[in-house]
Amino acid sequence: MPAAPDPTVFPLDHLALRGKPDAPALVFKTHGLSYEALNQRLGQLAAWLAAQISEPGARVATWLPKSELACLMPLAAVRAGLVHVPVNPLLKRAQVAHILGDSGARLLIANAGRLATLEPGDLAGAAAQEESAVWAAAEGLVPLGPSQAAPDALAAILYTSGSTGRPKGVMLSHANLWLGAVSVAHYLGLTAEDRVLAVLPLAFDYGQNQLFSTWYAGGAAVPLDYLTARDVAKAVERHDVTTLAAVPPLWVQLVELDWPEAAALRLKRLTNSGGALTEPLVRALRTRFAQARLFAMYGLTEAFRSTYLDPALVDAHPTSMGTAIPFAEVMVVADDGREAAADEEGELVHAGPLVAQGYWQDAERTAERFKPAPAFSRMGGMAVWSGDRVRRDGAGLLHFAGRRDAMIKTSGNRVSPQEVEDAAIATGLVAEAVALGLPDPALGQAIHLVVRAKGDAGQAAADLPGALARELPGFMVPRVIHWREAMPLSPNGKLDRTGLYQELSAAVAKG
Template identity: 40%
Template sequence: MTLLHHLLDRSARQSPRKEAVRYRGEAVSYVALQDLSMRTAAGLQALDVIRGDRVVIFLPNRPEVVEIALACSRIGAIFIPVSPMLRSRQLTHILRDSGATTLVVSDSLLPYALPSIEDSPALLNVVLVEAKQAPRNIRSQIRHLRIEELRSYQPLPSKAIAIDRDLAAILYTSGSTGPAKGVMISHHNLVSGAVCVSEYLENTAEDRLLAALPLSFDYGLSQITTAFHVGACATLTNYSMPAAIVQEAAAEKITGLAGVPTMWAYLAAAEWPAVARDSLRYITNSGGALTQTLIRSLRTRLPSARLYCMYGLTEAFRSTYLDPEEIDRRRGSIGKAIPNQEILLVRPDGSRCEPGETGELVHRGSLVARGYWNNAEATAKRFRPVPAWVSTATAGEMAVWSGDLARTDADGYLYFVARADQLIKTSGYRVSSTEIEDIVSEVDGVIENVALGVADELLGQKIVVAVAGSVSGAEALIERIRRHCRLHLPPYMAPADIHVLEELPRNANGKPDRPALAKWIESSRTDYVSRQA
């Protein structure tokens, strides 16, 4: 049995003084991080956090995220990393939906969190990171303290409180409808993912991985678990400007860097010093496909780095990867299943697809999550039994039915075709069109609206909203929508373009005709005003 914190403990035994995590030029060794997480675990227990309790971590990428996650693992609690870009509405939903008893938040993010704290009745504790002064306006029933107070306890002795099938984390991800759903991730999922990924990336203790993607993103969190599995060093940073990432890669002599298409588009245009180019052994992409132009640019800019194009979803973490040697021969392919996982293509009637035939991508294996927290209906739709034709031995086994359409060539290489739902994938994030529409509908003057994802070379898809409203007051309406979205949506969910029409086109069922709108929008200019589509 291996739990999340066992990855750290094993490396602490083997290489206690080796750097585990670096942040802003400072390092924490494996043995120091082990001691810190054991003290913090004791501190959480002193706050009455017990096995199965949920702890929300509302922080940017910094060592405290890793520390709290490991501490939760030691006491059987469940950590929930949350993107610092979220606003109070999204944070409130996560706190209330998860029933979290504890929130860890930085002093700089506390103003965004205060409304959520007041609206979350299950919340009992607020732990502050980098607190400059005692917080105000927190209701008296909630205990609030600085993280240094958690660390003041004697280290919690190592003993098995959970088993590997227990939940380690809940990762909130947007679906095609409604607010974000919490994907339930077990210790077995996390550890198995680290083993599978490190195998095909050939990670070793000599690697230095740059974790620039949010740790609230399964792809970002994987940089930590993979590093700990092999005893490597993970450097934490927060992606902002391309030049900062390049400088970090050079200063830290990074050997592995994970990114999403938007990030790679900027990095491909950046100037990379020789020390950064020479140390970089591989780069990986997920969260959307790279264009052939961008692939060529990256390979020209970083000739020594092997490029791994991958496909995954939070419900199963990572599904496929394309061997870098096959990029030229298999243009546009997402590769084959990663080690110890199986990818199936299934027809609508449940039968097996033949090569060249498009079907739904189904993932089976140790990375399949436990379903959605507090949402049996959504779980039943996405997590369904493995098709009977696979083997009689798989009876009762659950697989992830992705909703994505794909096909294979004659050699079994997979090619992504389309999404079967209305999910928007932008800048590596999965965004719910319904969630955007709900926010836009609150603006005075909006009669009806539809949010769409439109192809964009930089973002993958950009978010465009078509609004039914008064065309004569369109400019003012657009400005009201933008202000409202800036206040209530994270930046990556805010509309890039807004179109105002007298009324939206409709299909035969009387619903807004999304395909017709998408076709019209692609030929229109930014913030377009029109009387018809």
């Protein structure tokens, strides 16, 4: 691997110019795009966008599966001088309405089925366009050429849940996204010969980076919306995939499959995101995919990615977070503000050019998370104070110790407890609610909801599961609902979340 990656920043849409013109850039089940076609198609899409919206920096949202338009929009939007707001296709109308209203999106592009679920007022002033109609109008246009955007210009707003409140929009610049692509392509060792299976949602930072880092290396990305783990294995075999990124619950399913030997051997690298790998899972992956290099990684949307573990160290240190990725400075800050000593627990703080620009139109929450780097920082500037507790061992490797906030991480998704609680209260069936994430071997954490009924308890118990399933995406629906006649209170009069967590954790442990 070269000593250091190239730190030069280009506008994000220049990623379409990285590969050989006739080399594959995108591979779908029914068709593919070469780099020449990729640049042509995104140029036409950008021309259509520019004709619809003339205001520089206006937001355009997509609510799509991994279609061609969804893959091209991050580059097309910025080529048209706009800001892309990708919406997780698993979200439902209430969450989509919040994102559209909060971002002030001027346009929403989705398929007909999703648009049909929206109710009056959900668009919050945005125009709605059906995906196929957009292509029908764009395909005859003269393509826009590469943009000349400034490195610090806003390129995307990615919505992510916080430990409290509704999802907040993380503002990412061209430099954030470009250098993220360079960094990952560099430490993974991606080349033009690689084929990367993109199974992570494109509304996530690393989901998008599957495309960006692949295109930076001149390789081919293979987008996949899958229903079962078997679909993933079949795609690896069908498309000669060399690189696979996944979250721990999917890895658990993948190692249990009876893989075709040739497909398992074809994988050169595995990358983990969205939750920590357990030691047994690391051992299982190393056994099942013996020829593949396993990259364990840690990150947060506010700083893209922070650390990775050198695959050469994974057998000896299977649960370590590793060390900082290129362009990142990762520090462990003790509670008194100094740099933590070896094996001393502290807060993980991330500095450098991968740090996002803050939260969209939310100065208060930006000030809570984005603060000046510690005095001992090499890079300085604004830093992300993660709230995660870590320690650095004597060999310089980082180890996760715990979260300072109450975020629930389930199936690779970050879920705000308050968002689940608000949805429960909004049904009118419960008076009080507490959502907790309890350890689960398959999901990482399973959502448990503790509630007190409002009115007829029997009717509420019968109706609440269906009501939540209608209003929440599948990964946010509680796995278990616990009904209480009275909710426990802490000494300060608040709902006793800690006591409930301890009680339910003990019950789960007993089985």
